[in-house]
Amino acid sequence: xxxxxxxxxxxxxxxxxxxxxxxxxxxxxxxxxxxxxxxxxxxxxxxxxxxxxxxxxxxxxxxxxxxxxxxxxxxxxxxxxxxxxxxxxxxxxxxxxxxxxxxxxxxxxxxxxxxxxxxxxxxxxxxxxxxxxxxxxxxxxxxxxxxxxxxxxxxxxxxxxxxxxxxxxxxxxxxxx
Amino acid sequence: xxxxxxxxxxxxxxxxxxxxxxxxxxxxxxxxxxxxxxxxxxxxxxxxxxxxxxxxxxxxxxxxxxxxxxxxxxxxxxxxxxxxxxxxxxxxxxxxxxxxxxxxxxxxxxxxxxxxxxxxxxxxxxxxxxxxxxxxxxxxxxxxxxxxxxxxxxxxxxxxxxxxxxxxxxxxxxxxxxxxxxxxxxxxxxxxxxxxxxxxxxxxxxxxxxxxxxxxxxxxxxxxxxxxxxxxxxxxxxxxxxxxxxxxxxxxxxxxxxxxxx
Amino acid sequence: xxxxxxxxxxxxxxxxxxxxxxxxxxxxxxxxxxxxxxxxxxxxxxxxxxxxxxxxxxxxxxxxxxxxxxxxxxxxxxxxxxxxxxxxxxxxxxxxxxxxxxxxxxxxxxxxxxxxxxxxxxxxxxxxxxxxxxxxxxxxxxxxxxxxxxxxxxxxxxxxxxxxxxxxxxxxxxxxxxxxxxxxxxxxxxxxxxxxxxxxxxxxxxxxxxxxxxxxxxxxxxxxxxxxxxxxxxxxxxxxxxxxxxxxxxxxxxxxxxxxxxxxxxxxxxxxxxxxxxxxxxxxxxxxxxxxxxxxxxxxxxxxxxxxxxxxxxxxxxxxxxxxxxxxxxxxxxxxxxxxxxxxxxxxxxxxxxxxxxxxxxxxxxxxxxxxxxxxxxxxxxxxxxxxxxxxxxxxxxxxxxxxxxxxxxxxxxxxxxxxxxxxxxx
Numbered sequence: 072x073x074x075x076x077x078x079x080x081x082x083x084x085x086x087x088x089x090x091x092x093x094x095x096x097x098x099x100x101x102x103x104x105x106x107x108x109x110x111x112x113x114x115x116x117x118x119x120x121x122x123x124x125x126x127x128x129x130x131x132x133x134x135x136x137x138x139x140x141x142x143x144x145x146x147x148x149x150x151x152x153x154x155x156x157x158x159x160x161x162x163x164x165x166x167x168x169x170x171x172x173x174x175x176x177x178x179x180x181x182x183x184x185x186x187x188x189x190x191x192x193x194x195x196x197x198x199x200x201x202x203x204x205x206x207x208x209x210x211x212x213x214x215x216x217x218x219x220x221x222x223x224x225x226x227x228x229x230x231x232x233x234x235x236x237x238x239x240x241x242x243x244x245x246x247x248x
Numbered sequence: 249x250x251x252x253x254x255x256x257x258x259x260x261x262x263x264x265x266x267x268x269x270x271x272x273x274x275x276x277x278x279x280x281x282x283x284x285x286x287x288x289x290x291x292x293x294x295x296x297x298x299x300x301x302x303x304x305x306x307x308x309x310x311x312x313x314x315x316x317x318x319x320x321x322x323x324x325x326x327x328x329x330x331x332x333x334x335x336x337x338x339x340x341x342x343x344x345x346x347x348x349x350x351x352x353x354x355x356x357x358x359x360x361x362x363x364x365x366x367x368x369x370x371x372x373x374x375x376x377x378x379x380x381x382x383x384x385x386x387x388x389x390x391x392x393x394x395x396x397x398x399x400x401x402x403x404x405x406x407x408x409x410x411x412x413x414x415x416x417x418x419x420x421x422x423x424x425x426x427x428x429x430x431x432x433x434x435x436x437x438x439x440x441x442x443x444x445x446x447x448x449x450x451x452x453x454x455x456x457x458x459x460x461x462x463x464x465x466x467x468x469x470x471x472x473x474x475x476x477x478x479x480x481x482x483x484x485x486x487x488x489x490x491x492x493x494x495x496x497x498x499x500x501x502x503x504x505x506x507x508x509x510x
Numbered sequence: 511x512x513x514x515x516x517x518x519x520x521x522x523x524x525x526x527x528x529x530x531x532x533x534x535x536x537x538x539x540x541x542x543x544x545x546x547x548x549x550x551x552x553x554x555x556x557x558x559x560x561x562x563x564x565x566x567x568x569x570x571x572x573x574x575x576x577x578x579x580x581x582x583x584x585x586x587x588x589x590x591x592x593x594x595x596x597x598x599x600x601x602x603x604x605x606x607x608x609x610x611x612x613x614x615x616x617x618x619x620x621x622x623x624x625x626x627x628x629x630x631x632x633x634x635x636x637x638x639x640x641x642x643x644x645x646x647x648x649x650x651x652x653x654x655x656x657x658x659x660x661x662x663x664x665x666x667x668x669x670x671x672x673x674x675x676x677x678x679x680x681x682x683x684x685x686x687x688x689x690x691x692x693x694x695x696x697x698x699x700x701x702x703x704x705x706x707x708x709x710x711x712x713x714x715x716x717x718x719x720x721x722x723x724x725x726x727x728x729x730x731x732x733x734x735x736x737x738x739x740x741x742x743x744x745x746x747x748x749x750x751x752x753x754x755x756x757x758x759x760x761x762x763x764x765x766x767x768x769x770x771x772x773x774x775x776x777x778x779x780x781x782x783x784x785x786x787x788x789x790x791x792x793x794x795x796x797x798x799x800x801x802x803x804x805x806x807x808x809x810x811x812x813x814x815x816x817x818x819x820x821x822x823x824x825x826x827x828x829x830x831x832x833x834x835x836x837x838x839x840x841x842x843x844x845x846x847x848x849x850x851x852x853x854x855x856x857x858x859x860x861x862x863x864x865x866x867x868x869x870x871x872x873x874x875x876x877x878x879x880x881x882x883x884x885x886x887x888x889x890x891x892x893x894x895x896x897x898x899x900x901x902x903x904x905x906x907x908x909x910x911x912x913x914x915x916x917x918x919x920x921x922x923x924x925x926x927x928x929x930x931x932x933x934x935x936x937x
Contacts (some may be wrong), residue, residue, distance in 0.1 A: 095496050098488075102492060117590070117596060120594075122324065474592070478600070484770055485766050486766055496759050503753075504752075
């Protein structure tokens, strides 16, 4: 009944047979592979989600020493109207004391407005404001302390709180994204 | 062998009967509605793609004529990039619209200029408002109309260009217009297009037929925005599958040669 | 029947084989399974149906990641898939047309079984499990069609669930239980979604039983005669793996023509109108694969009562429902209704005609189901329904007794050696 291909094929026959089988298998693998990509890519952010990238904020009602949290791309963004003391404190820290060295000037466009993504760079919790050892933010999940510029000072988080792209439309309005 | 011939005869008869029934079904589908005019569209066929200029003119017709009553709720301004506008041009179009957003930090809704992520605003707040403003009729949303009617493109074009003098038994007090391409013949929408009604940016003469064809193209795109990607991918997939089928045909034949020899 | 030739090579495979012989099972199913060597291309459609089931489940699971089953959001979420989700349009069109492809494969598979007598002893359980799969498929397809929440979804769901109101006494209670409300509404959509997701896994379970039953007795073949020995058989691999692969590629080609160039041809335009509980579409039709059964449902338009009195024993609505369910359930009894010892229609000169007339009857019922019940249609529907049931309940038992079959060939391998007649060309 069943035929054993190795016995019955001769020279030329083997090559032609092998070619057609290798071609079948190769094309079959390409077909399957191409069919898999759409199934993976569908889980990436969809076009409408990607388009929701802008949040406008009116700053006029935020008094000195107050913070608000706005939502940008489904994430909390902290907007803090800093006091002069906080600014001075942030700018007095020597860079070598910082795990992730960055000057306060590099983190703000206007010194009184600190705008940053409110997500701990450790494992993604939302830090609490005006708490912790450095008068900035404190993440309750694993004890990371951030200073008044949102820089990591102590605890497991590796990086400073992230600064999003934003621009001042005028003195009282910013656009994040 | 006779057995085999008989089967093939039976098969042919069956195919004939099925075919005949399909044609009969097509003829009988007509009913109380005139058959749509059979037009040639750039997006038909295996290689069919949208005519960008027609799409942009069609958008203008939608904005200037249809939009006062008909929503286009599934289309966002960002989608206009697909019909040949740059992102800046699309943003400029969006900025012409006022969009309600909010609530702000005081809890109030506010009005702002449209952005790319916004959708075309609705002409009426809700269905009741739409009916109230249109003598009880509800102007349908246009974003899926081309797929929600049989022969959608031909249908839309035919209705837009198909207004005629009503037949003798027409009620003179009727608020409806006569349009034999519309189901039942009585349509609540008055003839919307008149020669020269729209000022085309590209200088095309705005005849009724031209405007109808342009807005039809635009609405077909609105209903099936991925048509171009689909046609392009389809051509590749079919070509590939054809090659794979042929290769597998020979591979299969090869596998079976020795069994068949015995 | 099955010859177990698996011989694990290497330490790991021997270790595994002693503990969980799953590779041995796979080997027995897809490699060493001895198959009649004369199967023709109609035998491809069983494995094709299995592969389409896999395609449907994969695309379905993916669609479920984006679909929203609330009545307010379902329609919008489908449009979101079509417009914004990466490749969403492709995945949805594959799933929507895949339903039709599944039914095409399964109908061909079933008609093949009818023509070649694959339901007869010793394969009755195989056939019965197949009918169970068919029933589960119908339920799954029906509930899936409701999910986009368009006009046809809504009114199809309304009409079909209302079938149960024909049941005496408890009908209305059953219908409102099915709905979870006073009409097809949000709770109905949610439970249909849940069941639409669940049932394919049940189908897989029955498919495994179906394949198990197949491998107990082995495949039938176009001659319908038993396998006499190894000279009549080949191993499933590579022979039928290759043949099925070729068939699969050709089938996918046809599938792709629909997906890429006629994606909405098998659907209905009204389903692109959001569900509106206040307006029924002018002409409700189910998906094409339900049309023959829909015609049977509508075929009976008269009550049956005691003559000379006003007493109605069975009203038209109930009769229609009974006829429709009977037309499916009669398939369970088929192995016993047809008791002719000859399987293949090739050697049954009258049954061959009966088969084709029955096939045409199904096509005609499908056509009647697609038309408005006007003019000649109700009569055609009634005649078709009566013929459908008579085929199984009268014609087949009668044929089994009085038909004189043609002489059967000696064995599968014998006619192949002659190789000049029709049998040699089958492969």
